[in-house]
Amino acid sequence: MVMNFGIIPETLFERLALRLGLVPLPIVDMLFGSIKARMIMVGVSLGLFEALRNEPRSAVDLAETLRADSNALECLLRALTHAGYLVRRDEVYTLSRLARRTVVRGAPMDITGYVAWHETQCRFLEHMETLVRTGKGIEFHRTLRDKRSWRDYQRAMLAIARLDAATIARLVPIRAGATHLLDLAGSHGLLGAAICRRHPPMRSTVVDLPEAVEEGRALARETGNADLVEHLAGDLRTDPLDECDAVLLANILHHFRPAEITGLIARVRHALRPGGTVAIWDLESPQRGGTVGHGDVVSLFFRLTSSAGAYHGTDYANWLRDQRFSRIKIVRPNRSPGRVLVTGTT
16 A cells, blocks of 8 residues: 555646646645644644534534634634534534544544644654754654653554554464563553463563653553553663563664664564564665655654664564574555564574
């Protein structure tokens, strides 16, 4: 699957204008992309989508509930309708199918936990020129100085993990009789727990930064996984790893430079029992010199936020091969576009 982002023409005239180069694309990309993101964020933070969960409502009615200005709220409601998040009929608004699947709590693809964190991510983007001039990213983990920042970050990662948990649990090979999984930088523990539930009696230990452990435990309890997951504070770059049957490296190696990845994989290999599994799950960059794609945007973002960047599936496979892993497999699930799973066994 190929993904891109940009202007979507809605009429024949708009398609013609685009083809003839009559649309100031940079202005539209900058202005409307920013506005659309902010509309969604405000809809969640105000409780607008939640207020429409059970029944259609008018702008005046919603304004009273949300303590908002009815005229300004009407502008937002109309704009969200145009963006596909609301449906408008006879002066009242209701949630669209897209909104019901994504922007209300408990939805099948609930991203509400991601919204507060995106406020912080928007500030990261202000450093892009500095990155390009100096080659230095911002190492964002070091910028999180209070519990709220860590909470927002981990809840955002939980929102993303919910989309992937079933796929990862289905595809990661675990040998019969396995009892212990290490979920490195696993935060909330949801992904490791999903694997464990599929392969009883296995249990998971999340190893994460000390600042992440407290909220991670709370999220494990909140998601009903505390029976399967324990948390241990540690530094993946230096600390030894306990003996185990499987190691999960999900959404973490894009924060590591190649030399750091090599060192970590070597310690993973040493920790794994015979027949053990390592599983790497991450957003994927294109191969060096390969076709340009949305993975290049992903790589730029991670270069900005961590000075490292995304990697291609063959990079991960080669690092595993260098540490004498066998049965190395690269999988790109159709339902998780842009992501790659690389597994190997000892």
